[in-house]
Amino acid sequence: MQRATAILVLGTTASGKSALALALADSLAGRAEIVSADSMQVYKGMDIGTAKPTPEERSRVPHHLLDIADPHAEGFSVEAWRTMAWDAIAQIHSRGHCAIVVGGTNLYVQALLMGLFEGPPANEELRAALGVVESARLHARLASVDPVAAARIHPNDRRRLTRAIEVAESTGRPLSEHQIQWSAGPPRLHVGWRCAGLRPDAASNARAINARVKGMMDCGFLEEVRRLLRSGPLGPQAAEAVGYRELSSHLTGQATLDGAVEVIKARTRRLARQQRTWLKRFAQIDGSTWFSGDRGEFSPSQFAGEFLRGE
Numbered sequence: 001m002q003r004a005t006a007i008l009v010l011g012t013t014a015s016g017k018s019a020l021a022l023a024l025a026d027s028l029a030g031r032a033e034i035v036s037a038d039s040m041q042v043y044k045g046m047d048i049g050t051a052k053p054t055p056e057e058r059s060r061v062p063h064h065l066l067d068i069a070d071p072h073a074e075g076f077s078v079e080a081w082r083t084m085a086w087d088a089i090a091q092i093h094s095r096g097h098c099a100i101v102v103g104g105t106n107l108y109v110q111a112l113l114m115g116l117f118e119g120p121p122a123n124e125e126l127r128a129a130l131g132v133v134e135s136a137r138l139h140a141r142l143a144s145v146d147p148v149a150a151a152r153i154h155p156n157d158r159r160r161l162t163r164a165i166e167v168a169e170s171t172g173r174p175l176s177e178h179q180i181q182w183s184a185g186p187p188r189l190h191v192g193w194r195c196a197g198l199r200p201d202a203a204s205n206a207r208a209i210n211a212r213v214k215g216m217m218d219c220g221f222l223e224e225v226r227r228l229l230r231s232g233p234l235g236p237q238a239a240e241a242v243g244y245r246e247l248s249s250h251l252t253g254q255a256t257l258d259g260a261v262e263v264i265k266a267r268t269r270r271l272a273r274q275q276r277t278w279l280k281r282f283a284q285i286d287g288s289t290w291f292s293g294d295r296g297e298f299s300p301s302q303f304a305g306e307f308l309r310g311e
Contacts, residue, residue: 004194006089006099008109010282011198012272014208016300018053020196021102023300025061027308033062033092035085037112038104040241042081043071045228048221049243051212064088071228075159075237082111106278113187119163119178120170130162141165146174154274159237186284195288196307199279202272209268213243217261222247242267 007024011017025032036042040050044067053063065084069076085101085108092099103109130138138161143150149164167175189195200208225247228234239245246260246267255263283290289310291303 004098005093005192006101006190006194008101008103008189008193008195008288009197010103010106010109010195010279012200012205012275012279013051013104013268014212014272015198015200015205017102017104017198018051018057019300020198020304021100022057022061023304024100024196024308026301027304028098031096032098032100033064033095035064035088035092035099035101036066036104037081037085037101037108039076039078039081039108040238041066041104042069042076043067043238043241044069045224046071046238046241046244048216048219048224049247050241051216064092069238071234071238072232073235073238075235078107078111079116081108082116085112106275106282109282110187110278113189119167119175123166123170126166126169127162130165135161138162138165142168145169146176148176149174152176154240157240186281186286189285189287194307195282195285196303197279197283197288197290199276199283199290199292201292202276205272206269209272210265213261213265213268216243222250222257226251242271 009017009021009024011020021034025034034053036053038050040046041052042065043050046052052066057063058066065081065088068084089099089101101109101112133141135156135158138158139150139153139155142153142161142165145168146164153160153164155161164175167173167178171178221243225244228244229248229251233239234244234248239248243264246255246263249255250257250260282288289307
């Protein structure tokens with residue numbers, strides 16, 4: 001089999017994606033570069049809470065699409081990421097290297113594989129009106145016109161809720177109907193691409209999540225949030241990153257530190273459950289290889305070697 005030009009690394013949060021990506025890069029002996037597909041790792045200064053690769057890891061293997069957006073700005077779109085991702089992949093290929101795309105945000109992976117629905121232009125008047133509606137009511141409003149999209153979008157993701165309502169009202173059709181290319185069977189890999197996936201069982205994943213959150217706190221997550229807030233409030237999209245809102249609430253006296261940490265753990269476990277739904281579909285990708293054992297038994301280097309030998 002011809003060596004892959006790109007490898008997708010997929011999995012739930014805290015499943016070991018970054019470790020596997022680094023092991024794959026090591027196994028390819030300097031002929032690989034990593035492209036982050038994480039919607040929160042794009043933000044400068046949001047390092048610990050987003051589990052961004054460390055400076056040491058980034059010195060071992062070139063990384064792309066990290067630290068490219070201002071966390072205090074309005075947001076960063078999937079369209080912008082997709083354009084930049086393809087540019088990065090093209091540059092990596094021009095050097096004769098393999099692109100390892102690490103999927104922290106499954107919507108980004110979906111867009112990379114299957115494209116995007118362009119949609120109508122922004123309706124600023126409607127957005128202003130929706131901007132004063134509380135999140136729960138916003139989610140309920142979307143559920144009344146597009147229950148499929150409402151089930152897919154987190155109730156606190158105001159940007160995507162607003163856009164879905166905007167599309168439905170502007171076109172007279174739900175966003176989920178426009179995105180029919182996403183329901184016409186599982187995604188397909190581009191020519192020369194391969195996919196490696198990690199699916200630890202829920203209990204093992206939950207233990208890894210709890211340990212990760214504790215490690216983040218030990219490494220200075222609270223100080224990271226304090227430092228970011230000195231420059232002003234986080235933008236609405238960056239503020240949705242798990243942990244930042246909770247620790248912000250603690251710093252403003254609205255929550256105890258122990259209480260905030262427990263909420264962070266619970267939100268992360270809930271995020272992993274949502275990701276497992278996405279991954280059921282990605283697991284149907286033809287030719288993909290998945291590891292589903294206990295997280296404590298996972299050996300990135302061993303799995304990387306087995307995966308690459310399958311080429």
